[in-house]
Amino acid sequence: MSARPATQARDSTATVPRTRRRRRFSTGSLVIDLVLLVLAVIMASPIVWLISQSLTVERFAFQLPPGWIPVPFTLDNFEQIFPLVPFGQMALNSVIVATLSTGGALLTSVLAAYAFSRLAFRGREFIFITMLTALMVPVQLTVIPVFIMMRNLHLVDTLAALILPALVNVFAIFFLRQYFNSIPRELDEAARIDGAGHLWILFRMLVPLSSPAISAVIIILFQLSWNDYFDPLIFINSPQNMTLPIGLVSLQGGAAPGPVVVVFAAVTLVVVPVLVLFLVFQRQFVASVAASGIRG
Amino acid sequence: MLLFLVFIVAPFVAAIALSFFNWDLLTPAQPAGLANYAQLFGDRQLVHVLANTFVFALGSVVTHVAGGLLLALALNHVMNRILASVVKATLFFPLLISWAAVALLWKYVLDPTFGYIGYYLRQIGIPTPSFFADPHWALAAIIGVDFWHTIGYTLIIMLAGLQTVPRELVEAAQTDGASSRQVFFNVTLPLMSPTIFFATVITFIGAFQIFDPMQIITQGGPNESTMSVVQYLYLTAFQSFNVGYASTIALVVFVIVMGVTAVQFWASRRWVYQS
Structure with a gap:
């Protein structure tokens, strides 16, 4: 009998700070989301670069600023492997x-x-x-x-x-x-x-x-x-x-x-x-x- | 069982035996007594490559464990499912590529003339060294490439470890008015300590045996600033054909890895939480 009001009381106090925490958190979590997004782009960039350069005509590959899209496109580089x-x-x-x-x-x-x-x-x-x-x-x-x-x-x-x-x-x-x-x-x-x-x-x-x-x-x-x-x-x-x-x-x-x-x-x-x-x-x-x- | 004996136990015993011989693989082996062991103490190149390897292993452990833990915590907070899975995929994928492909790719990614990382850093006003050609930067650059390649492993371990931290405990602490910093240092971190310990041990053992990126990207250079002890062993055995001394170096690597692991286990009793 006496236990029930106690837990209810604890629950009600818990919900109040939690909503506040969540709101404060959302600006922080936006920052985290952005940082992770940038990180994902950086992590993936070498692979994207690898594929795009290998599909570019040799004379135009490896230019700076880097070309992320393979133009002019070619498959010659692959043929040359063999x-x-x-x-x-x-x-x-x-x-x-x-x-x-x-x-x-x-x-x-x-x-x-x-x-x-x-x-x-x-x-x-x-x-x-x-x-x-x-x-x-x-x-x-x-x-x-x-x-x-x-x-x-x-x-x-x-x-x-x-x-x-x-x-x-x-x-x-x-x-x-x-x-x-x-x-x-x-x-x-x-x-x-x-x-x-x-x-x-x-x-x-x-x-x-x-x-x-x-x-x-x-x-x-x-x-x-x-x-x-x-x-x-x-x-x-x-x-x-x-x-x-x-x-x-x-x-x-x-x-x-x-x-x-x-x-x-x-x-x-x-x-x-x-x-x-x-x-x-x-x-x-x-x-x-x-x-x-x-x-x- | 037989295979185990032939390919693991026998070579292990043979390696110990070989360390007492001088052998170039062509002429008959000459007994050398303890000469190979005496040679260890006068070998300044060995000291140098061991120092390189320790620096690499330390850098690798620190970046992987700290990075893996932070990323796991950050990913746990991400509400957007799509973002979380995209980030995880980009972090996991490099783990599957062979060191050979990773090393060839990064050799050009960090190239001073057409590497794009140096280009973008210069654009935002950060001067960049030619990473793999500068003795002060080459080892750090390889630590960075290694991070890109294997952070996914540490992250998987850390994410699995975070799952073992009971949510009720975190919520109970928050209910009692603990700040998120207090929750992290007093609840999450102690409960994560077995995972962190495991990641530290595994990363160290792997890092101390590093070979592929040094061999492929820098060939140990410039100025032997990136030569690892396993690479030195490889060169001694298969370029200088000094099989006996190479076996002695291999035993040194084994003893160091065992020793450091034992010390880590001993030290873990002080900081790893046991339930």
Whole structure:
């Protein structure tokens, strides 16, 4: 009885300052809106500039004040990429490397995560902690021995040198194990009573139940491989085996340097598909970063 | 498991082993004992590149964490849905582009002769250096490019962190007459501290291993003012073909990253809020 008037009283006092605050806030929030708008323009400007310059006739590109609209318009710059570098082949290499790396690493991570989450075996904790430590080992430390290994296997300057080391990803294992651990074990037991084996439980039950985590892992792994510059720089020499990041840089300073507009055209060809994919899958992309960043 | 052993554990052990050898990858490896470790102490170039890397990492952590937090708070106040999503999209998108494309693009965006940023700054009366050619500015310019490239990551983390601050708590504080500044420092900031801590650790680890922009934009120059420790390692291993010493440097990087991370965890007990 006595509690009710008290809460009502508090509510009524709360509404009075709140309306006042909101009004005072609106001038402040207008300023915030404007600052953010300017920031968005500045953030987006390099991409707009990139695309507009690559569509402008070379003689008129890169003028000051900058021309934000491509006049006179041309597609010549794009045509000039292909005699300089095997761009199509590089794009294909990138697709092959990123797809196989992602698919392979996903398979090994799912299996390993199942083992760490569901199987009791000797030394499990020890191996798991070793793996977590490995999470902190930088690539630069392992790349030299891996390079020597690849040289002994005669795999230097092949796509396999990029794919094989990417087939195991400690972060993905850790992330998926955490997710599997959050799925109740009672489900496994129920499935086992119905006669299900480990692989059935894993692929028919845990994997479908973890689809948010799986898609996050796919996005992250694919992006890591697609954007990698360090490994191809070390393992790949010949243009026909290059992936896109290293191919782009070779266009600028390699054996056959092209004019800057052509470099820009190539960068545009790499960036625009990503931009389209981003606009379509923005929500999934952000969710994958948020989920992995917070758990990992 | 086997892959893990072959590609992570074995190379790790091999890297430690290699640090005790001199090897140019062509002739047989020569045992070097502790010579590589002794070389570390006399290596002034190493000290220089480590200093560069620390400056870069510090600049990167400060700009990302402060910028990410401010942007997340600002975005939380934006009422207009369309504006908020446009701003978020422009901040997130660069994260998806490879360093190679980002570096090539920004090399020209900040170019002294036809870069438009310098042009507009000059128009409003701010004299601009030639960013990547001036030893005093090159590293700062790369910190700026890095901010453009990866602020989206920090922002996503900060926005997710802000979601964990209970609205009731903020409203309760406001009801009790707290000013928005008091609410920020006494409610939002302490509750955000685990997120801020996480962002700091992750940004530092990433920044200390920076390589791509230095290699692509400046090649470590001018005057080695932008050479990072990983770039020095790369040059030692794959240009000077001194694999043993490069492995020793790699171990130094590993120990520093581990050490700084451990110190951050230790210090976090003093300022990170635990519920």
